[in-house]
Amino acid sequence: MATQILMPALSPTMEEGTLAKWLVKEGDTVESGMIIAEIETDKATMEFEAVDEGVVGKILIAEGSEGVKVNEPIAVLLEEGEDASAAETTAPATTAEAPPAEPGPAATGIPALPASAASSAPDEPDLPEGTTFKTQTVREALRDGMSEEMRRDENVYLMGEEVAEYQGAYKISQGMLDEFGPKRVIDTPITEHGFTGLAVGAAFAGLRPIVEFMTFNFAMQAIDQIINSAAKTLYMSGGQMGCPIVFRGPNGAAARVGAQHSQDYAAWYAHIPGLKVVMPYSAADAKGLMKSAIRDPNPVLVLENEILYGRSFDVPDLDDHVVPIGKAKIWREGTDVTLVSFGIGMTYALEAADELAGMGISAEVIDLRSLRPIDYDTVLNSVKKTNRCVTIEEGFPVCSIGNHISATIMQQAFDYLDAPVINCAGKDVPMPYAANLEKLALVTTAEVIEAVKAVTYR
């Protein structure tokens, strides 16, 4: 029987792609393992191999077509001797679609914690009059931020696994080896604890390393060097010796990569005095915060997110777009409730605010951007206005950033609160692999809306 060849998913995050090139034509015989097409995914151009053997009966999607959805039929394969008319009558191959997840109950714990690490950063300078914007992905913005700083300061270099010749496992350092050469864009062996310690030593000696972790899950191999060596040395040396270094890479869940590859470390690093921690959501902030992180004389963690890498935003078209560390950003003003989030959590916060507007609830949405130091003032001023607050993050709920924000609001703005603060967070379980369970484990827009309804007594 004729079978349909479907647009393949060729990466964990691919939803559609470009059918760049057909390497076979109608009437050609294909064997299993033969390359039949080239497909551009969100990350790379991939060769697509035939699995079954047969004759190409019909090409359904012409080469050069963009936005071809995964699982869309792209060609029909006939068995040997089969007539081309069979191509008209094929049934599509079945696919596994997960049913939509039901929202679970929101977490509501509010432990009391002392507030610390307040930001005293200057306000973000207003953009110069007439600033134009260009559309960029977060991926491009991060690369531009690093490259601009490497042009500016020859002590800045990038090291990590697959950052040079492979152009980055997630293509963040694309083109950087070409521009800066192998001395400044360095492929390391797989030895996180070793190269992190080495970079800390280089920073002690006055260089400004950018260390890429392929993902932050692997930084756990190196966390001793990050905390015991990088974060504490300035203090232990009575201020003599600092560690100007950037640790960066994707943090948090990607898609279906299971428990050991899906963890949000925001709260872990934000816990440590001596570290600075930023977690950008937009491309403009990714670039501006990356530049600040590289210039900062302290160890700074830039927690990126794989799912956000491919999202596009407007980025100011300036020679030197810098965002100060320690300043939150109000994405949307509102009067009824304050939503506080950061990183990919902003996706849910902004989606929820849209839906809430339709229900007549006006939400103010704050992107913390920096988790250490934290811009408490922006949060407190907002809560004093709205009298209600919901926090949103992807990490585990116990000892979360949301817990800390809640404690601070309780201490500093208790009299203004009309309802307990609710923390929306990831569920208190390792990340499951199954599609339906993974959806349940992650924080959702629906949970945010439920929490807002609860704090506004609706």
Add this chain to the structure above:
Amino acid sequence: MATAPKRKPRATKAAAAKKPAAKKKPNVSKEELLDHYREMLLIRRFEEKAGQLYGMGAIGGFCHLYIGQEAVVVGLEATAKEGDQRVTSYRDHGHMLACGMDPKGVMAELTGREGGYSRGKGGSMHMFSKEKNFYGGHGIVGAQVPIGAGLAFANWYRGNDNVSFAYYGDGSANQGQVYEAYNMASLWALPCVFVIENNQYAMGTSTKRSSVAPDLYTRGEAFGIPGEKVDGMDVLAVKAAGEKAVAHCRAGKGPYILEMKTYRYRGHSMSDPAKYRTREEVQKMREEKDPINHVRDMLIDGGHASDADLKEVDKEIKAIVNEAAKFAQESPEPAEAELWTDVYA
């Protein structure tokens, strides 16, 4: 869950335990060769099917195929006896099939379904079987190596003569914890076979670009651990070396390192375009060194089997794999309550 494909009992298994070392090429029987052929082919076809299901979106996340490396695990499993343990990385489907785990349960884990070995909660990289002494499936490069030494420690502690097999890649061989494990394993003479599956690449990094001394089997020298380089594309060479290593461990002489020279045909994972090597390099390996063709040739040339016999085996294996794929797509998703189970014992 249905039973695993029928496996013929291996006459050599028990014998291997007592034999000190195989010096010359083992006198291999037709049954043995057919067994190896069948097991390697099962892995190959299973992986091809997994790749196909990934393309359809039925498998998500990361999926690392073992195609090309089949002889390593099949040859070594032929030297294992009841109670021996194994632990490996995320490139684990072949290891599970070779130690006798059910293809249906493995495939259903890949699709994240209730019928999977971890009831859908682990995925491709994280599968376990207490029954088969398969201790995972580890996503963190190098983490399985000290764990393998720990499994050997338990054997040493209990005073039995079981060994553990700790499999890891050429890239993983640069992790510091590997050497911490070597030191302890040697210090306490733990019965651990350290198996380096040197497929010449760690993602896009060739061994030449990650280490100055490319002979990974010599890296135990400083710890007094004997090591050997093995043609990992030749199942009989793997088995002979495995027998020697296992005998050394069972005799209480401490750990042993086997560096298997092998090759992966596919990208690192399903999303790797593999631009760091040429098509010709891959093609050459496939044509000249393929472990399955090698055994196939021995079967035919030795007059042990005809083309038609092997076609029959092919058909059998295809049926097992198709059945596994069907099961894996029909098995329901885990119940929502499963989200909260198994966090604590």
